[in-house]
Amino acid sequence: MHELGIVFHVIKSVEQIAAENQVDAVSAVTLEIGEVSGIVHSYILDxxxxxxxxxxxxxxxxxxxxxxxxxxxxxxxxxxxxTVAHGRTCPHCGSEKTYLLAGNEINIKEIEVPETA
Amino acid sequence: MSKVRILEVKQSVFANNDAQAEALRADLKEKGVFLLNLMSSPGAGKTTTLTRTIEALRDEMKIGVMEADIDSDVDAETIAKTGAKTIQLHTGGMCHLDAEMTKQGLEGLGSDDVELAVLENVGNLVCPAEFDTGAVKNAMILSVPEGHDKPLKYPLMFSICDVVLINKVDVLPYFDFDMEQCRKNIALRNPNALVIPICAKTGEGIEEWADYLRREVANWKA
Incomplete structure (x- = not known):
């Protein structure tokens, strides 16, 4: 269900971008998904x-x-x-005062549009 | 192979929702409507806490409640008995509310004369944390039976909340719930969160929570 909500938001955004660019068909959308964003790839593809x-x-x-x-x-x-190997505790010094630099993203990177002659 | 053209986007999936949420907050500021987004796991006591909160504040301010659930209107019926203006929102299977659904909910509620609007979000600690609803403040309820380690398991939820209500403190003697450890776990994820232990059933702690809302509603209108 989580993935479905994300997909609805992606589709809405892409439809808007397509309209702004006078595009009437989209052949592919590339998402950048952070390793710890909690998105299951097979679910989001379904x-x-x-x-x-x-x-x-x-x-x-x-x-x-x-x-x-x-x-x-x-x-x-x-x-x-x-992050995936060590979680929230720093493997160098053992501190728990840590924060995520990257890996939580869900970005629309680019959209592919079929070239019309 | 057919040729394709690439449109570079580089935009977070949440960008549109975040923009809508900001617009909604600006609109609420203008109207002087304070919107609280209340979140928790299923069964933590959102509806009972809300009932107590309404009882504490209903003589001082106009309150409106949006009950968001995947199905049924049992929660809305419970809240309607308190006399507060209530609307039931169905998310159609979705696990959270976004800014646009919240906006539609406020329109359905007829919120312009409401001073405190409460959105009771879908019982879930994952997705509601990712979607800004446009609320002025976020609060979440952690109930004692869920355990003091919840902030470690659902860090994002705790990091976006202004207030954490620790509910069902009347059953503390029966659970291995460490209140001090819980406060530490919350502070680790969010040093600014206000933690209020309550018992919605007996009313313990509700006055401190109601005081917080009095202050925030007055500040928002100022």
Whole structure:
């Protein structure tokens, strides 16, 4: 259900961008999805097929996913580390005063439009 | 292979919703309507807490409630008994409300004469945290049986909340719930969160919560 909500928002945004650019068909949309954004790729692809095919502009369009690596910064020792491997506790100094630098994103990167002759 | 043209977008999925939420907040500021977004897990006591809150404040301010659920209107019926203006919103299977749905809800409620509008969000600690509803303040209820480690498991929810109500403190003797550890866990994710232990059933702590709302509603109108 989480993924479906995200997909609805993506479709709404893409429809708006298509209209602004006088585009009447979209062949693919590329999303950048952070490693720790909580999005399950197979779910969002299933939701996409269902929802995109109900949109006039996006019928049959493909969803492409690019993953963004998750990196956490430690405020105590000022170093960065791999979030998925170490979670919230800094592997260098053991501090819990850490925050996510990257990996929580859900971005629309680009839209592919079939070239008309 | 057919040729394609690429439109560079580079925009967060949440960008449109965030913009709509900002616009809604500006509109509410102009009208002097304070919108509270109340969130929690299913069963943490949102509706009971809300009933107590309305009882504490209904003689001082006009209150309106939007009940968001996937189905049924049992919560709206409960709230309507308090005399507050109530509307039931159905999310049609969606797990959260976004700014546009909230705006439609406020229109349906007829919120212009309301001073305190409360959105009782869908019981869920994941998705409602990601979608700004346009509310002035976010509050969440953590109930004792859920455990003091909830802030560690759902960090985003705790990081976006202005207030955390710890509900059902009357059953503390029966659970391994460590209040101090809970406060520490919340502070780790959000040092600015105001934590108020309450019991919606007995009314304990409700006055402190009602005081917070009195202050915030007055500040918003100022």
């Amino acid at each position: 939701c996409w097929r269902w929802a995109a095919d109900r949109s006039e502009v996006m019928k049959g369009s493909e969803l492409k996913i690019e993953e963004i690596h998750a990196v956490t910064h430690c405020e105590a020792c000022k170093r960065d580390y791999d």
